[in-house]
Amino acid sequence: MFTLEARTLPSVRAMWLAPLAALLLTLLGGSVLFAAFGHAPLQALSVYFLQPLASVYGIGEWLLKATPLAVCGLGLALGFRAKVWNIGADGQFTLGAICAGGLAIACDGFIDAESLWIAPAMALAGIAGGMMWAALPAWLRTRYGSSEILSSLMLAYVAPLLLGWLVNGPWRDPAGFNFPQSIQFADAALLAPLHEGARVTLAFPVALVLAGLLCFVQRYTYAGFRLQVSGEAPLAARHAGYSQRAAVWIAMLTGGACAGFAGYAEVAGPLGQLQPSVSPGYGFTAIIVAFVGRLDPRGVVLAALLLSLLALGGEAAQMTLDLPAAISGVFQGGLLCALLACDTFVHYRLRRVYRKPAAHTS
Amino acid sequence: MFSPRRRQLLQFAAATPLAAAFASVPRPARAAFPKPELPLKVGYVYVSPIGDAGWTYQHDLGRKAVEASFGDKVMIKVIESVSEGADAERVIREFASSGYGLVFATSFGYMNPLLRVAKQFPKGIFEHATGYRQAPNVGIYAARYYEARYLTGILAGRMSKSGVAGYVAAFPIPEVVMGINAFMLGMKSVNPQAQVKVIWVNAWFDPGKEREAAATLVAQGADVLTQHTDSTAVVQTAEDKGAYAIGYHSDMSKYGPKAHLSAATHHWEGYYRRVVQQVLDGSWAPDNVWGGIKDGMVGLAPLHPAVPAEVGALVATKKQDIIDGRLLPFQGPLFDQAGRQVIGAGAKLTDDELLKMNYYVEGVVGQMPK
Numbered sequence: 001m002f003t004l005e006a007r008t009l010p011s012v013r014a015m016w017l018a019p020l021a022a023l024l025l026t027l028l029g030g031s032v033l034f035a036a037f038g039h040a041p042l043q044a045l046s047v048y049f050l051q052p053l054a055s056v057y058g059i060g061e062w063l064l065k066a067t068p069l070a071v072c073g074l075g076l077a078l079g080f081r082a083k084v085w086n087i088g089a090d091g092q093f094t095l096g097a098i099c100a101g102g103l104a105i106a107c108d109g110f111i112d113a114e115s116l117w118i119a120p121a122m123a124l125a126g127i128a129g130g131m132m133w134a135a136l137p138a139w140l141r142t143r144y145g146s147s148e149i150l151s152s153l154m155l156a157y158v159a160p161l162l163l164g165w166l167v168n169g170p171w172r173d174p175a176g177f178n179f180p181q182s183i184q185f186a187d188a189a190l191l192a193p194l195h196e197g198a199r200v201t202l203a204f205p206v207a208l209v210l211a212g213l214l215c216f217v218q219r220y221t222y223a224g225f226r227l228q229v230s231g232e233a234p235l236a237a238r239h240a241g242y243s244q245r246a247a248v249w250i251a252m253l254t255g256g257a258c259a260g261f262a263g264y265a266e267v268a269g270p271l272g273q274l275q276p277s278v279s280p281g282y283g284f285t286a287i288i289v290a291f292v293g294r295l296d297p298r299g300v301v302l303a304a305l306l307l308s309l310l311a312l313g314g315e316a317a318q319m320t321l322d323l324p325a326a327i328s329g330v331f332q333g334g335l336l337c338a339l340l341a342c343d344t345f346v347h348y349r350l351r352r353v354y355r356k357p358a359a360h361t362s
Numbered sequence: 363m364f365s366p367r368r369r370q371l372l373q374f375a376a377a378t379p380l381a382a383a384f385a386s387v388p389r390p391a392r393a394a395f396p397k398p399e400l401p402l403k404v405g406y407v408y409v410s411p412i413g414d415a416g417w418t419y420q421h422d423l424g425r426k427a428v429e430a431s432f433g434d435k436v437m438i439k440v441i442e443s444v445s446e447g448a449d450a451e452r453v454i455r456e457f458a459s460s461g462y463g464l465v466f467a468t469s470f471g472y473m474n475p476l477l478r479v480a481k482q483f484p485k486g487i488f489e490h491a492t493g494y495r496q497a498p499n500v501g502i503y504a505a506r507y508y509e510a511r512y513l514t515g516i517l518a519g520r521m522s523k524s525g526v527a528g529y530v531a532a533f534p535i536p537e538v539v540m541g542i543n544a545f546m547l548g549m550k551s552v553n554p555q556a557q558v559k560v561i562w563v564n565a566w567f568d569p570g571k572e573r574e575a576a577a578t579l580v581a582q583g584a585d586v587l588t589q590h591t592d593s594t595a596v597v598q599t600a601e602d603k604g605a606y607a608i609g610y611h612s613d614m615s616k617y618g619p620k621a622h623l624s625a626a627t628h629h630w631e632g633y634y635r636r637v638v639q640q641v642l643d644g645s646w647a648p649d650n651v652w653g654g655i656k657d658g659m660v661g662l663a664p665l666h667p668a669v670p671a672e673v674g675a676l677v678a679t680k681k682q683d684i685i686d687g688r689l690l691p692f693q694g695p696l697f698d699q700a701g702r703q704v705i706g707a708g709a710k711l712t713d714d715e716l717l718k719m720n721y722y723v724e725g726v727v728g729q730m731p732k
Contacts, residue, residue: 057455061452065448065449161564178720184474199448266447266448270447272474277446278447280445312452315452318440318441319405319456325411325441
């Protein structure tokens with residue numbers, strides 16, 4: 001018999017070994033899966049992990065797809081550390097896209113190549129939009145004590161309806177034959193690619209800077225400390241006079257601001273216009289990203305890169321190996337399960353038990 | 363990965379012929395696309411999983427037909443479940459840059475990404491379903507689904523006892539509205555008192571909502587149900603409730619053995635074979651195709667044995683009339699829901715008018731969401 005026993009301190013060794021063990025498990029599991037579908041495991045794995053990154057364009061796509069996941073995940077991780085459960089980043093992302101896109105549409109007539117102000121203005125509009133959408137659950141929680149899990153999730157379903165109404169109505173492209181989509185933004189309103197021929201924009205370096213900033217806040221600032229205490233020991237936090245309300249507001253608004261910025265970067269980057277759906281679920285995937293990254297900003301960036309690579313690998317597997325998308329889904333799910341399962345050993349150790357533990361009656 | 367709304371904007375047919383308005387497309391010089399090296403690599407981009415029935419399933423039947431007809435002259439790959447955002451451009455570009463000479467993109471939302479890729483790969487040939495923008499190397503195609511809708515309306519009108527049909531619809535875009543109106547006009551042609559009640563579910567694929575809407579329609583007196591959504595839930599609900607059902611996209615008879623009278627079906631086999639043949643011959647040029655029953659792009663699933671022979675004969679006659687051009691579903695005199703005359707006797711709606719349709723015809727109950 002084995003039993004899991006909590007460690008008094010997280011094991012540093014396990015912290016490094018866990019992802020490696022997870023990777024090994026996945027490679028083994030994946031090999032079996034691919035072999036079952038008649039592919040040489042090594043070739044299949046190289047299609048999955050190497051082929052997408054074989055060109056400059058591929059690397060650009062990898063970073064491009066990781067950007068919204070990383071930015072949303074960073075904001076969420078900060079909140080999750082404080083045990084504020086913002087599930088609605090997808091809605092905040094959409095609101096960011098709406099506000100930034102709305103500004104681009106409103107200014108379309110009078111911006112030209114010289115209008116350098118439009119990009120930062122749109123970014124701010126996006127951030128404000130995301131914060132506004134996150135402020136609603138924060139207010140409901142602090143004023144009425146309602147669960148932010150439910151209200152933020154519900155608002156994630158309201159945001160696309162608002163966007164749908166806008167692109168079906170007032171913001172519909174007048175030259176677009178009644179199709180629900182906006183005009184394409186002027187060039188000045190778009191984020192230029194970092195590298196000729198690739199699509200990744202300035203938003204990716206911004207995500208890296210943001211990760212550094214959040215690392216600093218978490219480690220070296222009083223605000224970061226207070227957030228963490230109110231998450232891990234609410235009673236101690238209250239005793240110390242740290243405001244629970246402030247923690248909720250900071251966590252929600254940071255999450256909203258990040259998601260809103262990501263929404264801006266998506267419409268000003270690869271999309272270039274508003275359409276009825278701007279997010280294929282980035283805000284929800286970002287929850288996975290935050291936890292796979294162990295709620296640490298550096299980990300979140302790595303997790304976003306991993307999930308992005310898995311998505312690209314899934315496409316490559318369909319194209320090169322004729323594997324259906326569902327098999328890629330199984331492989332991705334396997335990797336995530338392995339990662340989270342191996343992480344258990346950071347906080348727990350496996351112990352051999354020689355006798356059956358006495359039955360507890362309580 | 364999570365993707366709760368992957369399936370939005372699935373099939374905006376519509377607006378195809380309007381591309382004439384974008385007449386800046388230069389006519390390509392002859393042999394702009396010389397005969398390709400064999401095998402011709404062909405890529406298909408789908409918006410949803412292939413599944414067992416529905417929009418993408420019908421396109422995949424077309425893909426299989428190409429494979430069967432051309433054997434090793436073609437090499438086909440499929441990427442399914444590609445969302446209509448940033449991912450689409452990467453997938454299409456991936457095909458183009460890996461030597462795929464022909465790419466079919468089968469969802470409206472791929473339009474702008476596809477055009478961007480097409481510009482970067484002028485030697486590649488691209489075909490886009492249900493969009494409205496062409497380019498020297500981009501052709502567009504869609505089908506006149508409303509012709510089959512009209513015929514299923516006749517069927518519903520003759521089979522319904524209450525004279526009320528229920529219609530579960532996704533989004534009020536012209537393609538969907540056109541289908542509702544054609545169905546209504548078909549029903550009315552055999553029962554002047556007929557009504558069609560519509561419930562909008564604001565989703566292309568949401569079996570739960572579709573089922574609920576179908577049950578509501580039955581409770582409101584509808585005894586024939588049909589849908590312009592992408593699941594089989596409405597047919598299954600009709601089966602459970604003892605109502606008749608008319609499928610869409612695919613023959614859905616196995617989901618409603620007792621209920622399924624027929625279905626308005628899509629057929630891309632002939633079109634895909636023709637395009638591939640043209641590309642192989644070096645004779646392809648960008649075209650704008652809006653084909654109907656006559657072209658084999660739209661059809662009816664086999665009628666249920668419960669349909670009387672006389673009704674079957676009527677439907678067959680009307681089908682032939684549509685093929686021969688003697689019958690146009692949207693023929694004058696045509697009245698809108700409020701009884702105002704849209705066009706007079708002898709007139710007909712033009713393609714442009716069809717593709718902008720945003721009103722119900724007389725007999726449809728309820729208000730269209732704006």
